[in-house]
Amino acid sequence: MKTTTSSSAPTTAPKRPSAARARLIDTATRLFYEEGIHAVGVDRITDEAAVTRATLYNQFGGKENLVLAYLRNEDEMLRAMFADAGEAVTxxxxxxxxxxxxxxxxxxxxxxxxxxxINAAAEYPDADGAVRLLIDEHREWFRSTLQAVAEQAGLESPVDVAASLVLLRDAALVGGYIDGDERVTPAFERTARSVVAAHRPL
Known part of the structure; x- marks a missing residue:
């Protein structure tokens, strides 16, 4: 049976974050990533975001929820990058x-x-805490997404391909910071492509 929708039915648009909330997330993202989470206090964040402490607590309830919002924002950006790549490459x-x-x-x-x-995990050692659980969820999504990409490409042992690429990315992100991307990025690309080539069916 076919159903119809009244043209007068209200539509629900995604709710955009308030300007103050967006500034808090943007400021926290920059400061947490550049200087470390525990090194940056609430006052520093509110000053640079040009909001009051009350606004921060009204929006997030405390610093840890702001940390979670920062990590969710990072997660969403990476998911969007994968989605864009999937649409652009057939x-x-x-x-x-x-x-x-x-x-x-x-x-x-x-x-x-x-x-x-990885930086956040080093600052939050409690494996059962909210921050680490969010990190685990992100990494599981990333690993499973790489596995799906490997499967779709017809690579052998896609679980192993995904595990290798996760490991290589982790090492390259840390190495790029310490040793410079000029040295690390070409090594990552070379090694990652050799992993893929080794798993292509003969």
Whole structure:
């Protein structure tokens, strides 16, 4: 049976964050990533975001929820990058190369001080805490997404391919910060492509 929708039915648009909330997240993202989470206090964040402490607590309830919002923002941006790559590249084999290119660009241009999730994990040792659980969720999504890309490209042992690419990305993000992307990024690309080549069916 076909159903119809009244043209007068109200539509619900996604709710945009308030300007103050957006400024808090943007400021926290920059400061937490550049200087470390525990090193940056609430007063510093509110001063640079040009909001009051009351606004921060009204929006997030406390610093830890702001940390979670920062990490969710990082997660959403990476998911969006994968979604954009998937729409732009139709050949599954080319998508693997696009993912490697995207990771290399991220190391070189955006995450120049290491992985924000690894950095946050080092500051939050409680494996059962909210921050670490969010990090675990992100990493599981990233690993499973790489596995799906490998499967679609017809690579053998896609679980192993995904595990290798996660490991290489982790090492490259840390190494890029310490040793410089000029040395690390080409090594990442070379090694990642050799992993993919080794798993292509004969």
């Amino acid at each position: 050949d599954p084999a080319q998508l693997v190369d696009a993912v490697i290119d995207g990771i290399a660009a991220d190391i070189r241009l955006r995450h120049t001080r290491g992985c924000p999730f």
